[in-house]
Amino acid sequence: AQTVTQSQPEMSVQEAETVTLSCTYDTSENNYYLFWYKQPPSRQMILVIRQEAYKQQNATENRFSVNFQKAAKSFSLKISDSQLGDTAMYFCAFNRGGSNYKLTFGKGTLLTVNP
Amino acid sequence: DAGVTQSPTHLIKTRGQHVTLRCSPISGHKSVSWYQQVLGQGPQFIFQYYEKEERGRGNFPDRFSARQFPNYSSELNVNALLLGDSALYLCASSLVPGRISAFFGQGTRLTVV
Numbered sequence: 391a392q393t394v395t396q397s398q399p400e401m402s403v404q405e406a407e408t409v410t411l412s413c414t415y416d417t418s419e420n421n422y423y424l425f426w427y428k429q430p431p432s433r434q435m436i437l438v439i440r441q442e443a444y445k446q447q448n449a450t451e452n453r454f455s456v457n458f459q460k461a462a463k464s465f466s467l468k469i470s471d472s473q474l475g476d477t478a479m480y481f482c483a484f485n486r487g488g489s490n491y492k493l494t495f496g497k498g499t500l501l502t503v504n505p
Numbered sequence: 506d507a508g509v510t511q512s513p514t515h516l517i518k519t520r521g522q523h524v525t526l527r528c529s530p531i532s533g534h535k536s537v538s539w540y541q542q543v544l545g546q547g548p549q550f551i552f553q554y555y556e557k558e559e560r561g562r563g564n565f566p567d568r569f570s571a572r573q574f575p576n577y578s579s580e581l582n583v584n585a586l587l588l589g590d591s592a593l594y595l596c597a598s599s600l601v602p603g604r605i606s607a608f609f610g611q612g613t614r615l616t617v618v
Contacts (some may be wrong), residue, residue, distance in 0.1 A: 393510030425606070433593060435548070435609035481547050489608060491538055491599055492561050495608075 392417045392484050396496035401471045404504050410457075411467045411499050413482030420481075423485045424458065424465045425493070430478040436478070441465065445498045507532070508533040509598050509610035516585050517616045526613045530598030536560075536581040538607060539556040539571060555578055583615075591617045 393416045401440050403409035415424070426438040440474040441449045448456050453473075457466045469476055510529045518524050531538050536555040540548035554573035555559035568584045577598075583590055593614050596606040 425610075432611065433614075434611040435595060435597075437606050437608065440606055483547075491536060491553050491555075492550045492563070493538070493540075493548070493607060494550070495598075497545075497547050 391487065392419075394482050394484050394494050394496040396482055396499050398499045399497070400500045400502070402502040402504055403469075404419060405471055405472055405474060408468060408470045409472055409501065411469075411480050411482075413467070413491045413499065414456060414498060415463050415465065415467045415484050417463070417484065417486065419486045422487055424456075425483040425485070426454070426456070426465075426467045427481045427483060427495075428478045430475075430500070435481070435483045437468065457499070469501075476478075477501060480495050508572055509596055511594075511596050511610035511613050513613060514611065515614045515617060520586055520617055522586050522610065524583050524586060524615060526583075526594050526596075527578065528581070528596030528598075528610060529578045530596075534598035534600050534608075535577050535609060536599045537573055538597045538599075539581045540578070540595040540597065541565070542595055542612070544592070548595055551581070558574070566606060569602075586617045588617050591615060 393435045395414045422443045426442045427439050428436045437452045453470045455468045479498045483493045512527045514569045538553040539551040542548040550563040552571045565580045573579045573582045593612045595612045596610045
């Protein structure tokens, strides 16, 4: 079974600075997908960024980028130029692909952006 | 276009009662998944439906059941509610299962008293 571990329960960063959230996972699969989701107090889970394991290039979406280390089974999220609206719970998630779209989530990291 | 919509947003039930939660996927999406998120934890997978058939089931008791309708909307049913069923129930839709990203609704907050 796949597991996802987020070792940082809480983090804080000053507005406009850069922060990195950590995620490690365990799987025997070779092809899979990794995601970062953001959950603000409004509760809705919002997709931030996605990485396909077969792609060597790290995914980027505006201020959000990942550092995907397949051999180390590590998938960290870097947020540049942090904004107050980035304050939220961030969840790392794994999906092995195929016909079963089960997402396995970590326990989350609460990120607070301070003014 | 409307995103994933869930109803109701909040619900209070008594132990032993039955509850039905509803989800409408994004237009054109044929796959719906349900997750339970207990306070302070990440979401846990309950069910996935695609083309009205169950395609995956998580480690939940038989008190939990679901179905998908011809218009791809879905219901999650929970019988004989326990206090431990109190949680945020999230619905996610995707175009097809597999490689495509899932998009979530705002959830239904269920409180069992």
